[in-house]
Amino acid sequence: MTTMATKKPSLVGGACIIASVCVGAGMLGLPSAGAGSWTLWSILAIVLTMAVMTVSGWLLLEAFKHYDLNVSFNTVTSDLLGEKVNAFNNLTVYFVGGILLYAYTTSFGLILQGSLGLESKTASIIFVFLASSVVWHSTRAVDRISVVLICIMLFSFIFGVFGLTVHVDFSKLTDAVNQNGEYAKYAMALLPIALTSFGYHHSVASMRSYYGEERKAKYAILGGTSIALFLYVIWLVSIFGHLSRDSFGPVIAQDGNVDVLLSALGTVVSSEKVSQAINVFSVSAILSSFIGVGLGVFDYIADLFHFDNRNKSGRTKTWAVTFMPPLVLSLLFPFGFILAIGYAGAAATVWTCIIPALLVLKSRQREGSEKGFLVKGGKIVPYFVLGFGVATAIFHFLTMVDVLPVFRG
Template identity: 30%
Template sequence: MIINKTIGSMLIIAGTTIGAGMLALPIASSGLGFLTAMVILFFAWCLMTYTALLTLELHQHAPPNATLNTLAKNILGKKGQFIANFSMIFLFYSLCAAYIAGGGGQLQLMLSNWSAGEVPPQTGAIAFALLFGSIITLGASTVDKINRVLFIIKVMVLTSIFFILTPHIQGEYLLNMPMQQGLIISAIPVIVTSFGFHGSIPSIVKYMGFNIQSLRKVMIIGASMPLVIYLFWQIVSQGVISQQNLYDSQGLDGFIASLSSLLQSSAIANTLTIFANLALATSFLGVSLGLFDFFSDVLNKGDSNKDRFITALVTFTPPLGFALFYPQGFIMALGYAAIALVILAIFLPVLMVWKQRRKTLDTAIQSGVNMYQVRGGKVALTTAAVLGVFIISAQFMQMLGMVPVIH
């Protein structure tokens, strides 16, 4: 049973991480060259995996069902709790609204193709929210089962994409150096965000129970799977299209159009669209599960049908409303999501662990209890905080026009 939950939790972490944003990676890193992009990806993986382990260290001092709300309140007080809650809600509502808008659009397209007449755009968003919202409301076990099926299909589709693109790789394309130094700074927030799964950690702890050995495996392997897939994805995407053409691609649609034109095949466009839909679905499951459990903790709701229904309304109604009436606002907010993610996934874990270690050091020595502690000490904590400041600075530099903007 533990092994089964461990594997399922790894796939939830990986599925949340390998989202629709993965398709933006080649565009974001197009001006860097393959080697530079992979170096940044590796360091982003190290940083985000480290802070995920810091979050586990915090959970050993809290109840099994604790979320960021409880952790921040217990360790940082009400001010820290407010910052944590605001960052969590801003980031996850933004992501959920974008996923509902994107997934709803794709669903509306499918329904229009199946039906005789045109299906209103709102229908797809409502159907998407109801379908996946129902899955989330049923609990982590149901999400685990559905996510496994979607993740396996997603890997199969991705494998077929690799199979189609690999024969067209040009070795010299992979040796390109950065086109502009400023592009390195511009790409960092996007690349770091591609490892953003931290909001799902409390749900995983609640689902598995606090078994530090199993949870460490979940975090490390769950985060490593995307790194390996990103490696192959960067090879085929940056190796097939020249650096300049990839850089000139206007967003995901332009990237898919470039590949289709280059290979003179519509199959790659259809396959990439299927992958994008699956990636969006698994990301939405992981993100909304974390948000659901967060609100369950904030609202002090239990697992009764009535309580879960109320929590579901709070979780899904606001992002659905914005996706229906003002999708542009939340899509634009995704440009600032990296800032909320850095606060949520880097600054808060580092600050809370720093305070918690000072608080529990004397107690641990007196009682002789061995507490789990992530290696690296104060040097690693300080380094993570400094890197967080740099990532936010990179985002602000883009907003102020000091470095090229990633489209």
């Protein structure tokens, strides 16, 4: 009797998983956040962020190599850095999830207000109850809806964004009307938003388990972040090639809210079908990110409070703790999209840069650490990743208090 060999997971499949985790509503904030630095410096900023975030994922792989394939980020952090550090790390994970749900709720409410004529707060309430019901129902429901939304995002991105790209105005792309413009000094403000666009680190343990080794997981991570980088560059070129730098003033004045960006874009795009495709992509990206992030926070809350998610009562408790605080905050304090994403990026530096670097530095003190998967570069690499994370968080708060230059349009 012939036994069929088990088919090994492909690198393409793993790369697509990482890319799908990265690419979501966060990319909608990149143009507004990068309006000051404009095309060249914005691209340089996201290339640097992509490189650091890729390496920080590799650092996690190195720290995980001493553990079973089914180990979690939570377990490794607790073992290597202690319960207090792990508790703080988990708190930042929850904060990032909560602030993202808050940002998506506010933005989607404003989009529905413009398209359906509803009052934004009413629209936000309707959105949260409908979208969160998918998470409440089951993980399988999230899986099925996510596949549909990703397909819609893919086709609308191809038709809409590439429709913009082929008609790019190079004078706008290079900001030709502003020959003496300053750009580099505004790039620092983009880093926290760029960082959230490469936040796949909670999936590193899954990738390692998926391939059964660190080396293939390393290349899958590189492939995924490279795909995300390519899509982000195309997105920025498409937007900056149609909207002048000065036209971002009204968008920034509204804290980079997505509905304002889409309205501004709609006034300069000649093709109504392309404009509609961009709108469909934006709506799908926010909805997909909302239920994806919502599921992660939902499972985290259930584990934290020991709610029984096997029955309706337990799931309802988890649903209330997960989705009601962001909704209430959105109704009471409807801050802008970029402002919220910036806070998420500042907090995310903890578990995307700082903790991975500390884990590797601690892991390398153990006997036998020189064996198996290693990230090249010695101590310079983890210290650079650590420094990048700390600097990105500092840049965000200095921007908030106007110590660093802020582009107003």
